Amino acid sequence: MSKESKKYAILLSLLFSSLFVSLIAQDRHPSYSAATSADSTPANDSSATALPLAVPALPDSTGVDSLAADSLSNDSLATDSVPKKKKNGLTSVVDYQANDSIVFTNGNEVYMYGKGVVQFDGMELNADQIEMNMDSSQVYAVGRPDTVGDIVGRPVFKDKSGEYESETMHYNFKTKKGYITNIVTQQGEGYLTGGQTKKMDNDEFYMKDGKYTTCDNHEHPHFYLQLTQAKVRPKKNIVTGPAYMVLADVPLPLAIPFGFFPFTEKYSSGIIMPTFGDELERGYYLRDGGYYFAINDYVDLALTGEIYTKGSWGVNARSAYIKRYKYSGNVDLSFITTITGDKGLPDYSKMKNFKVAWTHTQDTKNNPNMSLSASVNYTTSGYTRNDLNSYYNANAFTENTKSSTVNMTYRVPNSPWSFSATANVTQRTQDSTLNVSFPNLTISMGQVYPFKRKTVVGNERWYERIQLSYSGRFQNSILTKQDQILKSNLIKDWRNGMYHNIPISATFNLFKYLNLTASFNFTDRMYSNKVMQDWDTQQARVVRDTVYGFYNVYNYYGSLSADTKLYGFYTPWKIFGDKVQAIRHIFTPTISFSAAPDFSAPRYGFWDSYSYVNEYGETVTTKYSPFSNGVYGTVSQGRQGTVSFAVSNNLEMKVKSDRDSTGVRKISLIENLSANMSYNMAADSMKWSNLNTSILIKLTKNFNLQMSAVWDTYTYQLDRYGNPVRVNKPRWTVGKGIGRLSSTGTSFSYTFNNDTFKKKDKDSDSKNTQQQRQQPNALPTDPNSGDEEEEAPGDSDVQFGPDGYSIWEIPWSLSINYSVNYGYGTFNKKKMEYNGRFTQNLSLSGNINLTKNWSFNFSASYDFNAKKIAYMNCNVTRDMHCWSMSASFVPVGPYKSYNFHISVKSSLLQDLKYDKHGNSYNSLDWY
Structure with missing residues (x-):
């Protein structure tokens, strides 16, 4: 055999030996996949995206690896080929996958690229790049830059305590501890971001140089509290050391030595922080502070108070209650003591006032035959003038009367009879006059046909058309002054x-x-x-x-x-x-x-x-x-x-x-x-x-003109005392016509807004569209767009019309209420007729949104007799995303005042605010 043939034989034997060992390992350990030897896997290959792995035990004190101590105990190889180690590994299975590729190294390390996911014992880690060391049971996750250099696929860690996004993350499966940089997590209504964070095995976090904000733009918040160090108990609270305020990336000289931010998803009681301010006449104050009682799921109670440095004080109790499908309501009780001036001097005064407000509504599903309703709004004559909460309410000062009503009605089933009991209190705040009516009982019977036959045979008889009804009332009332109501005698x-x-x-x-x-x-x-x-x-x-x-x-x-x-x-x-x-x-x-x-x-x-x-x-x-x-x-x-x-x-x-x-x-x-x-x-x-006339004309769909008039049909003469008296001589008998106008009047209201002239705009747009169609060189338009506005690409706040130009539109509205009345005035002895007199009333109200976040509204009334504005109230509001600002002022009249308020929108940080008030107490006359 040649040397070249020997080389190929040795290579083939090594290849088959490795393949044989790999097959045995797969047969013994199904958690291993044949794809683990691949250096790269296509991103669309689903067969390589789910690789469950039994994580080995951590190294012992000698540093000897125990990777396969348990997994290879029944291997076909010799038992002495792998040393036996003590069981101290993880009992749960770690599942991991990646969309791009998974790479194994000889050092028992796994590298996952492209949307990697690791799951273990209720924990889930997502990142674009994950490194896992099977020897130390540690995992490291980080994002990767894309083609333009932006970091994508940042680590996202999820467990029972919540969800956390970060820049980098180290985590140990065994100790369940981790080290996180630039964390982003939502806790309650706010976001915890930045800093260096240590995650403990009890799901608590220790943070250094973190940020806490309620702005949902947590990557670049409009404001935040810079936390030097903090301890986070997820879904429970955050306890911080020294912290300072940062607004629009500018550190402010507003710092706190420590902070406590509670989070709870449960209905719970808590302290209501007071508002600090000053008033020239009553001094510095703390107001609207107290305690909130979460009594149960159906009723609550808020006890608050106010105190001034010059002796004035007040208490308030508010409660809301609800029983689903039965009833709901609110109760507001308030008592204030107002002290002005210095004791012993002529300008010293001490006033006590109170308020009782109650609303109750019963659900018709509870009892269709019986209903209880209440609308109580009773205040003493000086309460509105001395209460800061109602001082800047325009309606509180323009209304001259207040009424309260409590009614209970019972309707007899399958019967025309009904019974009701009512209590009424009408209060005239101008002179503290009360009209109290209590109790009022009413019994009524609806229309019935007493002679109608139960079984109708033939035509209807004339007497069957007879119908009758009945109403009976009992009333007990008194008209008196506010301070005399308790001294009145029930009989006299x-x-x-x-x-x-x-x-x-x-x-x-x-x-x-x-x-x-x-x-x-x-x-x-x-x-x-x-x-x-x-x-x-x-x-x-x-x-x-x-x-x-x-x-x-x-x-x-x-x-x-x-x-x-x-x-x-x-x-x-x-x-x-x-x-x-x-x-x-x-x-x-x-x-x-x-x-x-x-x-x-x-x-x-x-x-x-x-x-x-x-x-x-x-x-x-x-x-x-x-x-x-x-x-x-x-x-x-x-x-x-x-x-x-x-x-x-x-x-x-x-x-x-x-x-x-x-x-x-x-x-x-x-x-x-x-x-x-x-x-x-x-x-x-x-x-x-007298001759009574009326006319009603519908000018537009939403505007009617209605007028009524009374015509006097008799003449007048002077009696022996020189006073005009009506005499028994009709006007037509002395040649003065059928009647003389004695009284008439009309009123109308109309609201102008953006839609008022929209029809004209649409007509002009349709003409322009027709002209464009007639022009052969006109730019093509979308036939489905019509007059609809198109959003600019990449900017949802900018809208474009069919001509390609941005639409500039400011929402606004203006309401006009005008009334004019004519009646008899002074008597003209020469003409033996009454002179006519006109009375007019004009009120305006409107609002305008200059931008998406700026709005302005006002209300005013004009006194034609005094020829000046009687009352005006203006309000300016600014929505600053996570902040809100409002300013209201009364520029004219006896109630000149202003109010400035800026605060965080979140209810969690509702005490992070600034208020500035000015009212008539500050308008002192100096001599």
């Missing part, structure tokens, strides 16, 4: 009574086109007292005496009315074009008659009279009702035999549609034009009533 000062009303009606159809309605109404009032009046000749005044007992004050009346509808059509002449197809007029006349006896007659006892001699020696008789002060009033005087006339008009037009040549559309010219007047045949004088 409170007014109470009961009210019953039973309406009965039926509607019939006569002669096919005439609707006839007959009705009868009975009203009863029950009082426990009446006020008698008499003339005291010695004191020359009226004296009143309250008589207690049970009194019934009732009245009734009957009415009969008829109405119909008349239609008129008008087709314009063709010489005026064919745009207008037809005009339709709907005329609805109504005539009714009502009659009632004179309930002021002496036989009823509802009215009385007293007489006295005036300064001219004349005997004057004054008629009054002892029940006029009752909660439900009294009955009217005089007989009634009234005939009422009313007309209603509607005018519409059909025109050809601009969009569809074959279609038509309807336009409302006058939605409603009505007038009504009555004549009382049973009255001794003043038989004609």
